[in-house]
Amino acid sequence: MSIKSTAAKLFAYKIYFQTRAWAMKPEETQAQVFQSLIRSATNTEFGKDHYFDQIKSVEDFRKQVPIRDYEDFKSYIEKIRLGEKDILWKGKPLYFAKTSGTTSGAKYIPLTKESMPFHIEASRNAILHYIHETGNADFVDGKMIFLQGSPILTEKNGIKFGRLSGIAAHFVPQYLQQNRLPSWETNCIEDWETKIDTIVAETIDQNMTLISGIPSWVQMYFERLQQNSGGKKIAEIFKNFQLFIYGGVNFEPYRAKFENLIGRKMDSVEVFPASEGFFAYQDTQTEKGMLLLLNSGIFYEFIKADSFFEENPERIGVGEVALGVNYAMIISTNAGLWGYNIGDTVQFTSLKPHRIIVSGRIKHFISAFGEHVIGNEVENAMKLAMDGTDVRINEFTVAPQINPISGLPYHEWLIEFENEPADLEQFSQKIDDAMRQQNIYYDDLITGNILRKVVISKVVKNGFQDYMKSIGKLGGQNKIPRLANHREIADKLQIL
Template structure:
């Protein structure tokens, strides 16, 4: 054991104890955080607009603070950008995290001096907890790669602004800088393909121990790395590779192909970071789900997903949630977000401790005929079909085909890039359809009632999704292809990339 891993081990056990204390005190910690948020919030422009000085308890908070998305707070963000202080939180934000929105264009999410530790410490705690649980701190002695956005920042209204992953890059502690890859210069390259070529060159001969990134871009890195090294598996190139850290999308559709590319067993740590906060992380290699980050400056609310577009949806606190219910996640934070709908849905797998899975996006669903099919359902169906028929999936998306050219019934079209196609595509599609019918009673009713016909699978070129993302200027970084659409915009744009 080398010096870094030796020193990390006692620190890891101390962090694990802290995490376990937080598990036991989750509801109490949430109540304390709400009071602290109110204490600071009442001094802001937002707080005065919403009479926060009169708010003492959660019931009053729920009445005073409406649920909003980015469009609902844009006018406050514009005031911050124009130089006004004490708008959503005291002073000015330390950073703006710049992110793309489907309806709002570019979004500027504030990160305050109080909230930056949520992003930095949670990432650190996820790794240290893994060390303590497994007793394996060795990855600290080797190289680590973070497939992230550029750390180059611009200024918007005098506030440093960039991708969250680029901002976080500035907080890598000095003792890990020598372990970090790629180089700062390479990380600053904006063009993803140029950047990835450089990353492959820089890392091929290194002692890589940890790799972190969004699964589809991690897979692209593995493919290029293998191609540059005579087709070798990743574990042949990096025999000491210990752990993969992933987030951003559901890992299951990518797992089989990633593990095949690796050519050997590697531990995984799932995380749930976003520009609005680092919400949860995998705290156990044995238990399913992500531990909700209940003591890190964020007060969580949960709205049953079926009610999110209702005029008066139920808003629940942590103590009121139930197992198996699909909830829209609402955050209130010490970055100045209030009643903020981040657009993700979650489901609780455990209430002691509070562990969740991310089930999809509120705006990413298919309900062209009232079926309301969500990401969790299609990803489950794809996993079952792929396992049954020996298929390896690179990427897929699903869209409704409302008007057919031959006058037949409408259907769901699954656009799928295969690394290894099923022997029988028709049987594969049948399994997809049958599994989805089992998961979604509304979809089943529509087929039984002859409103829809069974789904159709359209094989795509292996690089179809890469080419599509390149065509819209969103290749690499933290960009993701929506799993579901309620229209044909993505499906039609991908037509040129059919196999």
């Protein structure tokens, strides 16, 4: 065992017990975070506009700070971009993380000197929890790859702009620099396909032990590795590959394809980062869900998803949530976001400690007939249909077909198969059965002959990649929406 792996185990032991200390006191921890946030922002423009000096409780805060999305923060953001100080948070942010909004165009999310360290600590602690639980630390001696955006930043009015993953590249600890791939020069390549090919060339003969990225793009990297190695499995190319870290999407629909590409099962750690904050990571291999980070400068509120669009939906804290309920997650942060709707929905899988799964997007659903199908349901249905089969998929999305040429309306599942089912009709029946078991409204529509069962449309090989390329979102942190209440994506996929 090397000095580095021994040190990693000792550090992991320390971090585990530090984490446990706050995780087992969730309400107390969140109360401290709340008080610190209000105190720090009282003299900002936002704090003055919302009378932070009069806020004595969470109830006061909820009365004075309504739920907002990015559009509602734009006027404050623009003032910061023009160089003004003390707007949403004290001073100026260090960075603006630029993201691609689906309705708002480009979004600029502030990152401050108080918020940025938590992004880095959470990434580190996810790995350390894995080491503490499994005792596996050998991978720290090998090479690690993080598929991410370009670290090239621009600057205006004293604030740097870039993609979150590119900003984070500037904070990689010194002790990891010599282990980290790809090279800085390769990370700076903007064209994704050129970048992937260059990454393959740089890594194919290296001792890769840890690989991290969004599953769909890591899959693309693995496929290129196979093409350049004469069809070898990833485990043959990287004999010491031990850990896959992913976030952004549910991994289960990809797992069978990954295991086939790799050639064996693989330990994995799920993380939940976003430009607005690093919210959770998988802290154990034996329990479902990710540990919600309650001490990371973020105050959390939750609204039941089925009441989110009501005029004054109830906002609750971590002490009032229940298991298995679909909640919209609302955050207030030490980067200056207040009562901010991140757009994701979560469900709690544990309350001691608080663990969550990401169940979907509050605006990504299908309810063309009142069924309100969410992302977690379609992903579970796909997993159940694939269980016990040799079916493998590359990608899929779901959309309603309201006006079919003939017959009843239906939900269309657009699937790019790597290995097709022997009986497509039977496979679609399994999906439909799983959907009916999970969603009583969908079941009622099928029973009442309002909808017919799901229809599967096969997408040509690389169809999803071609679609993402056609809209300028190939690679990086971009991902296909799992479902939509419209046919914009579905119709474009069918003509590629």
